[in-house]
Amino acid sequence: MSPPSYVKKFDSGELQSCAEKARKILRCCTLCPRRCRVDRLQKKLGICRTGALARVYSYSPHFGEESPLVGSNGSGTIFFSSCNLGCVFCQNYEISHLGEGVEAGPGQLAAIMLKLQEQGCHNINFVTPSHVVPQILDALVEAVPLGLNLPLVYNSSGYDSVETLRLLDGIIDIYMPDFKFWKKESARKFTNAADYPEAAQKTVAEMFRQVGDLRIDDQGIATGGLLVRHLVMPDCLDETKAILTFLAKLSKRTYTNIMDQYRPCGKAFEFPQLGRMISKEEHDTALSYARDVGLTRLDRKDWSRFLGRH
């Protein structure tokens, strides 16, 4: 198997130059669509409340991700603290909103990646990476000469900026964004980011431009491409339909995980609409929308109902 393209970019010096460009953005941070313009290198904090160093909540081989990422040995997840989007219903509220976690410099982050590789993980899975792209790139510059060669997964909320994603072109192997809301009003109410729908469309389109449809090897392991997650929300099926239509227009082969596990967490109970789980009927309707718009690759656990077997 040929080495990931980020290894070649390290050899040519391009990885180092992307890391340098990204680090400069921290001086007046416009890394994500929030565009806070704070100097994070001088400990000024924007909406993500993260300064010059990334904070890590946890890291481990993880078996709860989509099957092409998990394989037999797990996906090597690194959970970053804080978040640039901040959904009110976040299942990981303590990590995303309260910022629980420990600061890790580039050397420590590189050591974490190498440990996950030693543990046999099939990939390095950066969870909530949008606000720490420069820190990830700095860590890769340290990890590659020490032997890191696993595919890299960028597992974001979909609230990314195209300019920042361009720095990751040829470095990230697998993009795994969420696509949460289609309507500005929902995004404003639940994330205070009315521009989320527009940003997410641009994000997913740019990710697809870079990596194309998900590729899976003969062992069932993802080697590159795009995998999109959509969490079905209470009373939001019209948005689900619009999002699936958008994904099908991008490519009928967009690998899509239509998730049914919404439950009220964080501050969800402050919003009457969010105070319940979704029904089986709602999830089934979402799956039927996927079929109607022509999507052909749903995450495996969805296939039986997608095909109408029960």
Ligand code: SF4
């Ligand atoms: S990464 Fe953080 S500081 Fe930078 S623009 Fe986004 S929310 Fe603001």
